Amino acid sequence: MAQAIIRNVRYAGMATCVPRRILSNLKDCPPQIRSARERIVRNIGIETRRICSEWQNFSDLAFDAAERLLADLNWDRDEIDALIVVTQSPDYLIPATAIILQDRLGLKSTTIAFDINLGCSAYAFGLHVLGSMMAAGGIGKALLLVGDKAASVIEPLFSDAGTATALEYDPDAPPMYFDLNSDGSGYQAIMLPAGGHREPFGLQHAVPVKDDDGIWRSPTALMLDGPAVLSFSTQRVPSAVRSLLEFAQCPIGDVDYFIFHQANKMINETIRKKLGLEPDKVPCTLHDFGNTSGASIPVTMTVRIREALLGGKKKVLMSGFGIGLSWGGCIVDIEDAVFPELIES
Amino acid sequence: MKAAMDTLEQFVEKFKNAVDFQDEVQLTGDTNLKTLAEWDSLAALGVIIMFDMEYDKAIAGKDLAGCQLVSDVYKLIG
Numbered sequence: 001m002a003q004a005i006i007r008n009v010r011y012a013g014m015a016t017c018v019p020r021r022i023l024s025n026l027k028d029c030p031p032q033i034r035s036a037r038e039r040i041v042r043n044i045g046i047e048t049r050r051i052c053s054e055w056q057n058f059s060d061l062a063f064d065a066a067e068r069l070l071a072d073l074n075w076d077r078d079e080i081d082a083l084i085v086v087t088q089s090p091d092y093l094i095p096a097t098a099i100i101l102q103d104r105l106g107l108k109s110t111t112i113a114f115d116i117n118l119g120c121s122a123y124a125f126g127l128h129v130l131g132s133m134m135a136a137g138g139i140g141k142a143l144l145l146v147g148d149k150a151a152s153v154i155e156p157l158f159s160d161a162g163t164a165t166a167l168e169y170d171p172d173a174p175p176m177y178f179d180l181n182s183d184g185s186g187y188q189a190i191m192l193p194a195g196g197h198r199e200p201f202g203l204q205h206a207v208p209v210k211d212d213d214g215i216w217r218s219p220t221a222l223m224l225d226g227p228a229v230l231s232f233s234t235q236r237v238p239s240a241v242r243s244l245l246e247f248a249q250c251p252i253g254d255v256d257y258f259i260f261h262q263a264n265k266m267i268n269e270t271i272r273k274k275l276g277l278e279p280d281k282v283p284c285t286l287h288d289f290g291n292t293s294g295a296s297i298p299v300t301m302t303v304r305i306r307e308a309l310l311g312g313k314k315k316v317l318m319s320g321f322g323i324g325l326s327w328g329g330c331i332v333d334i335e336d337a338v339f340p341e342l343i344e345s
Numbered sequence: 346m347k348a349a350m351d352t353l354e355q356f357v358e359k360f361k362n363a364v365d366f367q368d369e370v371q372l373t374g375d376t377n378l379k380t381l382a383e384w385d386s387l388a389a390l391g392v393i394i395m396f397d398m399e400y401d402k403a404i405a406g407k408d409l410a411g412c413q414l415v416s417d418v419y420k421l422i423g
Contacts, residue, residue: 039367043387212386227389227406234394235403270394 002180003247006131010173012141012166013338015069016302017061018050018159018289020344025049025156040156045265049159049290051151056345058089059097059104061162062145064345066105069164072338075141077105082112082142084130086122086294088323089149090115101145112139119190120261120322122146122294124330128178130167140169147295152221157264159290163298166338174335177248179240180328189228190323194219229322233267237321238274244317244329254315255281255331257305261320262286262296294320306339351400356419359399363391374416392418 025047029037041047052061062085070077083105085098096115107113112133118125126144133139144165150158194205201220208216217223237260245252258277260268262285272282283304285296292299297318301309308314313335321327351359357372366383378384389409396402400422412418 226386227393230390231405266390266394
């Protein structure tokens with residue numbers, strides 16, 4: 001368990017961009033599985049999702065979010081000293097997407113730019129890495145771009161989004177508290193087995209295989225052990241949230257909003273009930289935006305509590321969990337930050 | 346309050362809700378899980394949550410995979 005406090009770093013703003021294209025889990029599926037889909041939607045709580053157009057990548061969404069955020073912040077691009085991208089949907093296997101975006105966003109060549117490979121837990125880890133770098137000195141303003149292109153027409157869970165978060169060095173900033181964890185023994189619970197260096201693409205990966213539920217799946221598609229992910233999430237996350245609150249010496253009642261990774265309704269409701277939280281303190285975007293991987297915390301903040309965040313100081317606990325297995329949370333006091341309306345691209 | 350002392354009949358009612366059957370089904374302890382159209386990975390999620398929240402018992406997917414009958418699932422309450 002790694003716990004840390006980051007001082008002198010201010011959460012300056014955040015923008016979220018989703019594709020315009022909307023997929024319905026009920027309407028955009030073959031008629032013969034419509035009934036089964038109704039049962040799935042009822043249980044996972046996801047009716048519509050956003051999916052990129054053929055030409056769109058995560059980086060296009062993150063670019064649009066960053067452009068809008070920089071404009072609303074009225075920041076000079078030459079002031080940006082670092083750009084970190086947290087994604088599992090890079091433009092290319094190599095080089096890092098952050099370096100491509102450094103040039104595309106018109107940032108100076110002295111900008112630190114690199115990628116971090118994390119999914120559903122991404123947001124707290126990204127804030128921690130970038131915040132730590134800034135607290136160490138030498139970086140005045142920086143951007144964190146988080147999200148994924150994970151939606152497919154076939155499976156009903158994932159949705160696409162890109163987000164941009166701005167951090168600023170500020171000696172008067174309230175501290176941020178972090179609790180970050182990893183358990184690689186569960187790496188097979190969510191994985192893309194083929195296409196990496198351990199199992200490079202071969203002709204055999206072009207042949208779909210019938211799974212235990214009778215669905216034909218491509219070996220190049222994401223493998224997800226639902227029960228394993230659910231057990232991990234509902235066992236690990238509540239205790240991690242309590243541990244974070246204790247570390248921050250923050251009574252649970254002092255938190256204005258608990259923003260959890262939007263996994264599925266079964267997981268999220270179990271976590272909420274275990275922590276004894278009222279629904280109005282736990283905003284949810286699953287129904288309309290699905291599981292947007294690492295972007296789901298920013299997506300939920302933009303879509304559900306943007307106006308509240310613009311209305312004065314708020315204490316927000318963010319908690320991400322999933323692929324890795326990896327889980328991490330943070331408590332951030334947000335005040336006078338910039339939150340553009342949801343961007344559709 | 347946890348329902349650790351549920352009878353098989355009480356358990357079956359909770360099991361039905363957890364699996365979310367689309368049509369009314371008649372279940373007994375001897376019902377073979379493989380005969381149930383909805384006995385899939387989604388059902389496993391519901392049953393794992395039910396055990397956690399109703400019986401304060403953490404079970405895994407492999408525990409359910411080892412069950413053949415509804416009564417085998419009931420025995421997991423321990």
